[in-house]
Amino acid sequence: xxxxxxxxxxxxxxxxxxxxxxxxxxxxxxxxxxxxxxxxxxxxxxxxxxxxxxxxxxxxxxxxxxxxxxxxxxxxxxxxxxxxxxxxxxxxxxxxxxxxxxxxxxx
Amino acid sequence: xxxxxxxxxxxxxxxxxxxxxxxxxxxxxxxxxxxxxxxxxxxxxxxxxxxxxxxxxxxxxxxxxxxxxxxxxxxxxxxxxxxxxxxxxxxxxxxxxxxxxxxxxxxxxxxxxxxxxxxx
Numbered sequence: 001x002x003x004x005x006x007x008x009x010x011x012x013x014x015x016x017x018x019x020x021x022x023x024x025x026x027x028x029x030x031x032x033x034x035x036x037x038x039x040x041x042x043x044x045x046x047x048x049x050x051x052x053x054x055x056x057x058x059x060x061x062x063x064x065x066x067x068x069x070x071x072x073x074x075x076x077x078x079x080x081x082x083x084x085x086x087x088x089x090x091x092x093x094x095x096x097x098x099x100x101x102x103x104x105x106x107x
Numbered sequence: 108x109x110x111x112x113x114x115x116x117x118x119x120x121x122x123x124x125x126x127x128x129x130x131x132x133x134x135x136x137x138x139x140x141x142x143x144x145x146x147x148x149x150x151x152x153x154x155x156x157x158x159x160x161x162x163x164x165x166x167x168x169x170x171x172x173x174x175x176x177x178x179x180x181x182x183x184x185x186x187x188x189x190x191x192x193x194x195x196x197x198x199x200x201x202x203x204x205x206x207x208x209x210x211x212x213x214x215x216x217x218x219x220x221x222x223x224x225x226x227x
Binding site for chain 1: 151152153154156157165167168201210211212213216217218219220
């Protein structure tokens with residue numbers, strides 16, 4: 001199985017900050033990498049697929065980059081509704097595997 | 108707008124079978140990847156497997172011996188069965204719609220989730 005390591009596991013940030021979350025794969029996944037946002041008590045929501053493609057309806061303050069083994073999710077100008085847990089997912093190889101999550105909290 | 112809704116028993120006894128159904132509205136079952144994903148309380152996400160429109164299924168090896176997924180195109184429903192459950196199978200179970208054959212299996216649309224507890 002491909003292991004997905006997210007860092008940091010949690011972070012504190014202020015409204016208006018720029019936040020970067022990293023996801024590293026134990027082996028190359030090409031660009032088959034997705035990002036999700038999950039708020040407490042809710043289902044995850046798709047943000048990014050194919051490493052850098054924005055899901056329809058997702059604001060452009062979210063952006064993704066990377067290929068191979070190293071990927072980043074950037075949130076520019078953090079807003080109150082962005083405080084949540086973020087997960088990466090590789091879908092290049094079976095089984096599909098998620099990162100452990102990054103909890104973004106209010107400073 | 109694609110909508111998915113999971114349904115099934117919220118409580119299953121140990122060693123019994125967990126069965127969930129996902130009813131899809133606003134889209135056809137055909138042509139997409141349909142995943143089941145679960146999340147134990149307070150923990151991360153685990154991919155269970157997917158069904159592709161032509162009957163092709165791939166299951167997580169960690170669950171493969173206990174999992175079956177199927178589709179009823181006449182009802183636009185997608186189902187999961189998990190046999191011989193234990194407390195470790197207690198989780199919120201999500202059905203999700205992935206992309207097509209070109210885009211891949213990554214979930215684009217999620218149901219609201221169904222909490223299934225395994226307890227006697």
